[in-house]
Amino acid sequence: DTAVSQTPKYLVTQMGNDKSIKCEQNLGHDTMYWYKQDSKKFLKIMFSYNNKELIINETVPNRFSPKSPDKAHLNLHINSLELGDSAVYFCASSQDRGLAGLGVPFFGPGTRLTVL
Amino acid sequence: GEDVEQSLFLSVREGDSSVINCTYTDSSSTYLYWYKQEPGAGLQLLTYIFSNMDMKQDQRLTVLLNKKDKHLSLRIADTQTGDSAIYFCAESIFHSGNTPLVFGKGTRLSVIA
Numbered sequence: 001d002t003a004v005s006q007t008p009k010y011l012v013t014q015m016g017n018d019k020s021i022k023c024e025q026n027l028g029h030d031t032m033y034w035y036k037q038d039s040k041k042f043l044k045i046m047f048s049y050n051n052k053e054l055i056i057n058e059t060v061p062n063r064f065s066p067k068s069p070d071k072a073h074l075n076l077h078i079n080s081l082e083l084g085d086s087a088v089y090f091c092a093s094s095q096d097r098g099l100a101g102l103g104v105p106f107f108g109p110g111t112r113l114t115v116l
Numbered sequence: 117g118e119d120v121e122q123s124l125f126l127s128v129r130e131g132d133s134s135v136i137n138c139t140y141t142d143s144s145s146t147y148l149y150w151y152k153q154e155p156g157a158g159l160q161l162l163t164y165i166f167s168n169m170d171m172k173q174d175q176r177l178t179v180l181l182n183k184k185d186k187h188l189s190l191r192i193a194d195t196q197t198g199d200s201a202i203y204f205c206a207e208s209i210f211h212s213g214n215t216p217l218v219f220g221k222g223t224r225l226s227v228i229a
Binding site for chain 2: 035045048056106
């Protein structure tokens, strides 16, 4: 069984379009994340959600809007796609216990977005 | 701010040991991780170490942590061609109850047969 799954695996679209990437985790974790890996393989946190609530929003354009319908899902919607949005987007989840400690983050397989 | 540094490339011969080094800046790091990424694939967790440990061994992998110098290393014994990949060091920072990872830029390991 896949722990963290993402769809689609590949997404090719034109500039200016709006697209969504879906993420689901079946680990019962209460925290989910979106990371972006650029063409140089650099990985950076974009968003973090804890129990459906946005906790971290790094310097990400407003065109990116995460949505968490429930704690097992964290979707990423991107408006008005630009060439620079081309990257691999990774979803992850972990069980955070606040001051009691953290859980190991598990990553999804990634979604390769190509904007033409 | 948080910063994690790694050398970008490492080349070793099959059968030799590989040592990938990493330095980090945030002394409040709790866990430090090593992830492996093969071409076109996702991130595979290799191992992690809690910041109050000095060493962790798991089969061919040995992680050494020098907390004073904020230096982390991953040693792969008997390196095989299948170990060719990018290896990411990452630190976990306590942030409002969440623990996002701060990644290094990755070390590309090439194993020569």
